[in-house]
Amino acid sequence: MKKIINDPADVVVESLRGLAAAHAGVLRVVEDPALVVRADAPVDGKVSVISGGGSGHEPLHGGFVGPGMLDAAVPGAVFTSPTPDAVQAAVEATTSAAGALLIVKNYTGDVLNFETAAELAAAEGADVRSVVIDDDVAVADSTFTAGRRGVGGTVLLEKIAGAAAERRYSLDAVEAVARRVIGQVRSIGVALTPPTVPHAGEPSFTLADDEIEFGIGIHGEPGRERIPAEPADQLVARMLAAITEDLPFERGDRVLLFTNSMGGTPQVELYLAHGIAERLLAEQGITVARRLVGPYITSLEMQGISLTLLKLDDELVELWDAWVNTPALRWGV
Template identity: 85%
Template sequence: MKKIINDPETVVAESLRGLALAHPDILRVQEDPAVVVRADAPVAGKVAVISGGGSGHEPLHGGFVGLGMLAAAVPGPVFTSPTPDAVQAAVRASASDAGALLIVKNYTGDVLNFETAAELAAAEGADVRSVVIDDDVAVADSTFTAGRRGVGGTVLLEKIAGAAAERGDGLDAVEAVARKVIGQVRSIGVALTPPTVPHAGEPSFTLADDEIEFGIGIHGEPGRERVKAEPADALVARMVEAVAGDLPFEPGDEVLLFTNSMGGTPPIELYLAHGIAERLLAERGIVVRRRLVGPYITSLEMQGISLTLLKLDDELTELWDAPVHTAALRRGV
């Protein structure tokens, strides 16, 4: 294993210190338990949108703390859910009297620990709601989940819900727009290589030189099937078919297309795949109205990509276009 780390046990804490030093105008980091908080939080009268989960998916979630997105993020150990006390600490640090919305990816540990934290925060008098995102079309259940997994759609959900909170929407309205996103977003991922978790010291699974894992999870969980490596046109067509056919997306639908690197895929390949996906969607009569391309929800150094489609309407488009200023996503500010 070759990684730029000191000790697997301290890699998350050291990384968070570096994040805080790099972006002091945007965020601050609290230690023990670890929480990334918007620099000016709590903001009076503003709903706090909070998310989190295991580390190793950067820039998700800490990189999305800031104006127009998250009020706080809760990073657990690599690929391991944060504890309820850490989530509760995030609510205390970022929530005002307007309440908080917890965005939870559908993994068993995340759902249980965020639910426990919400109950503890409510006992302290906080108005806390939770939504669970489950946008992965690859599998119905997996090692980590009961039901579909929460994957690339989480990035879009955090941006749109964060924008609703930023414009001053109340907790009911922020929750409603979050649930709308969850109902209209779908994703699929593929892996060419496995990730190596620092404390494990070896790849989390093995693939033959001519194999691809189709439907991979963001922790390296198995997907739908292992297929032979194939040219990009065929692979992206397989992905578009899986995603577009699930909602289903119909001719005339306007969508946001998010083409994501799983960590190790270079931009030259990512943009190539994005171009193919746009062409295939156009052939289906689906209109790509907005786009996001880059490594925004990763699996350490895994080589692979994911595609996410969000069905847009005027409200979701307006919220997507709203200003955002975070470590990983910035525009209009």
């Protein structure tokens, strides 16, 4: 294993120091327990939107902290759920009388620890709700979870719920829009190469030179099947079919298309895949009204991509377009 790190045990905290130095105007970092907090939190009268999970998926979640998106992110160790006390500390650091919404990706450890934290915070009088996102159509159960996994849709959910909170939606209303996003978003991922977790020191899995893991999870957990490498046209069509058949997405739908790099994918390949997806959706009469292309929910250096489709309505478009000022997503400011 070659990595640009010191002691594997210090990777997360040392990386957070770099994040804090680079984006001091937007966020601050707490080291024990590790938290990324919006610089001006708590914001009076605004619902606090909080997420978190294992590290190694950056910019998710710490890179999405800032006005218009998350009030706090709770990073666990690499690919490891954060502890309940860390989540509780994030609630305490950012929550006004307007309450807090916890955005939880559906992994068993995350769900348990966020639930425990919500109960602890509620016992101290905070109005805390949780939503669990499970947008990955690949498999019903997997290494890290019962039920579908939470993946790329999380990025869109955090942006939209964050915008709703920024507009001073009530906690009920932020929760309702979050649940609508969860109902209307679907994703699928593929891997060409594995990630290497620093404290493990070895690649998480092995793939032959001509194999692709179809339906990969963001921790390198297995997908639906291993398939022979195939041209991008076929691979992207296979991925889109898995998503569109699931919800389903149909002719006449208006969608946001999110083409995500798993971390190590060259940008030339990412945009190539995005272009194919745009063409195929147009052929199916599905209108791509908004798009996001880049490495936004990653699995360390894993090569591969994921595609996410969100069915849009006017309110979701407006919340997506609303200004945002975070390290990884920034517009309108």
